[in-house]
Amino acid sequence: MTNAEKLTLAKHACHIRMGVIEGTHSAKCGHPGGSLDIAELLSYLYFVEMNIDPKDPKKADRDRLVLSKGHAAPALYAALAERGYFPVEDLKTLRKIGSYLQGHPNMNETPGVDMSTGSLGQGISAACGMALGAKHAGKPINVYTIVGDGEVEEGECWEAFMFAAHYGLSNLCVVLDRNHLQIDGTTETVMNSAPLEEKLKAFNFNVVTIDGHDYDQIEAAMQAFHAETAKPTCIIMDTTKGKGVSYMTNSVDWHGKGPNDDEYKIAIEELNAAYAALEQEEN
Template sequence: MTNAEKLTLAKHACHIRMGVIEGTHSAKCGHPGGSLDIAEVLSYLYFVDMNIDPREPKKPDRDRFVLSKGHAAPALYATLAERGFFPVEDLKTLRKIGSYLQGHPNMNETPGVDMSTGSLGQGVSAACGMALGAKHSGKPINVYTILGDGEVEEGECWEAFMFAAHYKLSNLCVMLDRNHLQIDGTTETVMNSAPLEEKLKAFNFNVLTINGHDYDQIESAIKAFHAENDKPTCIILDTVKGTGVSFMTNSVDWHGKGPNDEEYAAAMQELNAAYAALEQEEK
């Protein structure tokens, strides 16, 4: 990947983070922390890798994306808006009565959403079904799903992993957002799931661990997923919750609340400065 391509993706990620802040500020609630930290991987999937078309959100041969950690909907909505599925201005309607942008993704209302999620563990299970369906139909459809590291405390996740390996779902890419924080504290103290790499390898996954904020590593991992023909892939994303906004970074306090007016202004000032720096670097 060239530096110019990485800069373009970084600008998309910055816009995604702005959208997260806009939405959660307008709603006065939501989940900004775990939304901010997946901006890089979402920008890569939606602007480089996935076979999708905003003009035809339901085209049959599209790749599928399932946000299994559905509370990070602000990030998905901001990505879909940035990609052109609906107006960016609509992000300000997050969680409002009558809005199609509710607190968790709704496939019946929101363009570009492939699965309604929210109950943790169910999204990855649905993604397995999509991948198996694509295999049976003989279509070259890839299915991506993002889980939280708190989410994998759910037994249903491990049932889904066993299913994926049994059916050799090589078209399934599980992306595990390992930011080490969940609503009640650190994942290590709430319910330690380590060692994740060894457990997933024992479930017969192709396992890759990367810096989830590094585009070169993201691209390398996605290419490794495409090269795998016999087993499902899990990319463990080492991320920092709240990345992009200094006072939200690595803070469990920002798992599930929206910024007030003062915090919104401070966050947007930081993100606008970051975007301006990227534009300067591009020149």
């Protein structure tokens, strides 16, 4: 990947973060912390990796993305808007009555959403079914799913992992967002699921561990996914919760609340400055 391509993706990621802040500020609620940390991943998936068409959101042979950690919907919506599925201005309707952008993704209402999610553990299970269905149909469809490191405390996730390995779902890419924080504190103190790499390898996954904010590493991990033809892949992605906004960074307090007016102003100023720096670097 060239530096110019990485800069373009970084600008998309910055816009995604702005969208997260716009939405959660307008809603006065939501989950900004775990949304901000997946901006680089979403920019790579929607602008490089996935076979999709915003003009035809339901095209039969499209790749699928299942946001299993459905509370990070503000990031998904911001990515979809950035990619052109619907107007960016609509992000301000997050969680409002009558809006098609609710607190968790709804495949029946929101263009580009492939699976309704929210109850943790169910998204990864649905993704497994989609991947198996594509295999049976002989379709070249890849299924991507984003799970949280708090979410994998759920037994249903491990049942899904076992299913994926049993059926050799090489078209399934699980991205495990390891930011080490969940609603009640650190994942290590609430319910330590380490060592994740060893456990997933024992479940017969192709496992790759990366810095989730590094585009070269994201690209290399996706290449490893495509090179694997016999088993599912799990990309364990080390991230910083609240990435991009100083007072949200690595703070469990920002798991589930929206910024007030003063906090919104600070966040947008920081993100605008980050975007300006990217433009200067590009020039």
